[in-house]
Amino acid sequence: MSLYFKYFKVHLKSELEYKTSFILSFIAQLFTLFSYYFTIICLFNQFSNIKGFTMYDVLLTFGIIQFGFAFCETFFRGIDKFDTLIIEGNFDRLLLRPRNILFQLFCDKLSLIKASKVIETIIVLIIAILNIEVNWNGYRIMTLIFMLFSAIIIFLAILIASASYCFLTIKGLEVRNVLTDGCKDMAQYPIGIFKKGFINFFTFIVPMGLVNYYPFLFLLGKSNNKLLCFCPLLTILYLIPAIWLFYRGLKRYSSIGS
């Protein structure tokens, strides 16, 4: 962990080498994400609720998913950009260092520009939490923390799984964006508003439902099953096949010329 912070310092120094670019990109990122939230606010200006979910409900699920994604983009950028690492031949460098490969990948790149998204989602989350109609108690606070945690885990698993695919194809696949951006855009709404097929997809194939739907029902008091509070933790299981795939791919790695 302390090594991660050492890397962090190096990346911070690198990014701050280009001051103007850093500041402008940081602001640009803020605006991009803001336009998303703006759409939601406009939407709920017209309809007071969608299938029983209010604006603050949606802002909360939206914020949780965005938080998980932005967190991975910011702090685990190396695995997100794995295909460029392989194409440019820099992956060899990681193999020459006496540390765990996945860990080095997490550390390899850091995008502080994307940190603006993390900050923004935290603000949105705070607004949503202050306004949402929830009877807060110990269980419910724990549920919320689990949800945030599992949002990170689920995107991490998707990123690792799609990175493993680069070992075969070298260039990253657009399929990955279906999984990351696609799921992100769908799952930021409480998936209960969708049809049955979608709900099944997001429960069993890409278990976004475990992150922000089933525990959310408990949070809002729509279900009293206390087990739902722990279901975000199931996403950890999703990491296992992802990591397994990655190490299988690593064995097939064939580097690039010279």
Add this chain to the structure above:
Amino acid sequence: MPFIMVKHINKTFKVPIKASGIIGTIKSFFNRKYKYIKAINDISFSIKKGEIVGYIGPNGAGKSTTIKILSGILVPDSGEVKIDRLIPYKDRKKYVQEIGVVFGQRSQLWWDIPAIDSFNLLKEIYKIPDNEYQKTKDELIELLNLKDILNIPVRQLSLGNRMKCEIAASLLHKPKILFLDEPTIGLDAVSKKIVREFIKKINKQNNVTVILTTHDMADIEALAKRIILIGKGQILYDGSLSKLKKQYDYLRKITVITKDKVHLQKPYIVEEKTFEEGIEFVIDIRKIEINEFIKLISSKMSIIDIDVDSGNIDELIVKLYEDFKI
């Protein structure tokens, strides 16, 4: 058991065949054909501790692939590699702690920050104890004269200075083996000399085993007593440079400036060219010694000036490649 042992390794790459032109590109997109390239074909050798070995061969001969297998990046399809009792691609984490690798064409340093920051991060990655790190770092700074360049972002350094930093970075953890993949590529004469002398020094002082690939034969002449020549994935020659010279470097070009017009036509003269100012001979020194030859020509003509070209090692290698048809 030898320090580095390589036994019958093979490596084949699957490469897509690309047709040219737009139509060809589209065609190969839908129906991609592959060919299999044998990058390494049954290579075996062993290296003793403290040796410097020059690993040479034309582009695409399999040099880098071998280095990558030896440094644990690639897994051979078959065969066995054992270095200091470890298998590079199996005991990766333990093994890479013992080696340093410099790729002349690829940087190990973080591009936007000064080299010293990279060094400090490498200290953490390799878990080097504080006092040991301090000592090694000071030594390297002293030996390579890095003091003034350590605090400049790497991207602003000249290639020569960057290479010095790269080499220093690869030695911070005191590796037992140093792999250098074209370490002098693109460097000027002065930097080349510094790099060569430094490699020699650490080989002697710390008994570091050095394996280097290069296209610059002067590197080999200055550093390696032993060379391994590889072509089309196979070892063509493994032995001392001097022996190779004896075997292949037997032609000498002797240019004589003279006003006399003489024709010699002897069996040991491979080529004889007359031009305005004099004559150019190419002789076979296996058949006649140079001083004998000079005695002979000085008795036949009055010599104004004479020049003996002592065989360029580059030409030797070209001859060698031709001989082996690679």
